[in-house]
Every structure is written in structure tokens, then in C-alpha cells.
Amino acid sequence: MPSWWIYPVILSFVLSLLLCDWARALGRKFGFIDEPRVARKKHKGGVSTLGGIAIYIAISIVLIGVLLFSDGLTAGAMQNMHFVGYLLGGLILMIGGLVDDKFNLRARYSIVFPIVAALVAAGFGIGVSKITNPLGGFFEVGAMLSFGITFVWLLGMTYVTKLLDGLDGLSSGVSSIAGLMMGALALSVAFYQPDSALLAFIMVAGFLGYLVWNWSPAGIYYGEAGSTFVGYSIGVLAVIGGGKFATALLVMAVPLFDILFVLWDRYKNDMPLFAGDRRHLHFRLRDLGLSTRSIVLIYYAVALIFGLTTLVFSSWQKLLVLGILFIVMLFAIFTIQKCQNK
Secondary structure, three states: OOHHHHHHHHHHHHHHHHHHHHHHHHHHOOOOOOOOOOOOOOOOOEEEEOOHHHHHHHHHHHHHHHHHHHOOOOOOOHHHHHHHHHHHHHHHHHHHHHHHHHHOOHHHOOOHHHHHHHHHHHOOOOOEEEEOOHHHHOOOOOOHHHHHHHHEEEEEEEHHHHHHHOOOHHHHHHHHHHHHHHHHHHOOOOOOOOHHHHHHHHHHHHHHHHHHHHHHOOEEEEHHHHHHHHHHHHHHHHOOOOOOOOHHHHOOOOHHHHHHHHHHHHHOOOOOOOOOOOOOHHHHHHOOOOOOHHHHHHHHHHHHHHHHHHOOOOHHHHHHHHHHHHHHHHHHHHHHHHHHHH
């Protein structure tokens, strides 16, 4: 790992840290604040929702700087157009997030921005050329199929972090672990993609700068912009970083499975699929009496443990671990539901 990497990584963290402080005041000044107007929100209110803007600006400045003054991000498979697509898609999420936070858009309208962002990223060439066969070898992927897979993947990851953003420090911390694991995998002998690793560490540094302010009790929130941008970033990293889907899935498996279970539960009870409520696992644990910090640390531990498995397991073993985790999640949710019904 080149010694000069430390500078853009530290710069990403420091910029995010400082910009989040600025965004706290700016959010209060212009009315971008979160008020606990619904039952699932427990904070006291008046917290700025411009954290996502700060993260986006910090990461964008550092990426543009590295692209201008070195080939550290483009020495491998990644190209300048990929970063243009990533940053343009992020900008769309920033605009959509600000509009949503200001006017509280209905789900059918707010989803337009993540859809367009995913289309832009895929349109600028962010995609997969092959998919690992768990039994060995690869499946070649054509251009149209690549576009479709990338679009669905980015949209899905965007909503994983959006719906995970329910407790202070939860989404940003789990996303940071996902980025770190993909960065570590990119530096392994089996892959060795230093450009992908550098991108991962710059992203993670930006997330961590925000996490300092978002740790419970939070002094700033993502807002709609940040809650979507972080997942979108992890999704992009998994694609242009050499198809590290399994790594992202294992680290994000708990929130991903939780979302699927909640959607199924709402469907069974004839409820709006995307209505906000306290059915998510982290809210159920909170209602059982666990503190916010305890729940967040549990999520971190699970994400880290399963993320580390991606560094040593083969493809079919990762699928097996994912299946085991799915069964454990089912058992945990049913057990918690029983406890709540007593």
C-alpha cells in the first residue's frame, strides 16, 4: 500500500468532520432539521439533516483531487467516466434528498431520484463483466444484462442503508465496515486491486467523519440525501471494485434480511409496503429495552464477523454462511416477536 494514500484518506475524514460541523449550523439556519413527529422517532428534535451533503462534498473533493494529480484510482479497471457517473448519481441523490427533507415527498415520488442515480451510474459504464460461479470459474455477462444487474443492485443497496438509518450511528458504522472489508479484500493476494482499495478507504473515511457527529446522542443526521448516498456508494464500490457482491451482502446481510422480513410482514397485514413503522429489528430491540449504543455495537460485531469471513472463505462457502445467517435472522425475529407479545 503506497505511503501517500494516507493523505487523501485523512483529508476525506477531516473534511467530512469539519463539513458536518458546518452542516449542523446550516441545517438549523435554513430549516433542514429533523423533528420527532412520528412514534418511531425518539430523539428530542432540532437536529440538522445535512450530514449527507457534508459526506458527499468531502468524498467528491478528495476523489477529484486524486484523479487530477495521480493515477491512483485509474491504474486498473476503473476509468474517469466511472467516477463521473458515480459523482453525478450522488449529486442527483443530494438534490432529491434536499427536496424530500424540505417537502416530505411521498414514497412514489422520492424513489425517482435513486432510480435516476442508479441509471446514471450504470449509463456511465459502472457495471459487471463477469460473475463468479460458486462452483468455480466465471459467468460472462453481456452489456444489457450488466446494465440491468447494476441498476437493480445499486437501487437495492441504496434502500438498504436508507431503511437501516433508524438509530444513531447504525447505518454509517455498518457501511464503514462494509467499505473496510471490501478495501481489505482488494489488497489481498487473490485480488490485489489497489485502485479499488484506495476508493474504499476514501469512502470509509468520509463515513467515519460523519459518524463522529452521529454517534449517540447524534449531533447531526444523514437526511434523505445521506441515507441513500452511503448505500449507493457501497453498491458502486462493490461493482467497480471487481464484483465484490458477496462481501457487501455478508456485511449488510442483517439489515437486508430485516428489510425483506418487514416487507413480507407488512404485505401479510395488508399495510403499505414502504410506510415507516417500528417493525425493523433495531427498533424491536430498542423496544425490548436495549440501549441505542448496545444495539449499534451488536450490529457492528455481526457485520465485522461476517465481513471477515469474506477474506478467507471461497465463493460457495460465502453462500453457505449467507444461508446460515438468514436462518439465524428468522429465528431471532420470531423470538423477539414472541417476547414483545407477552
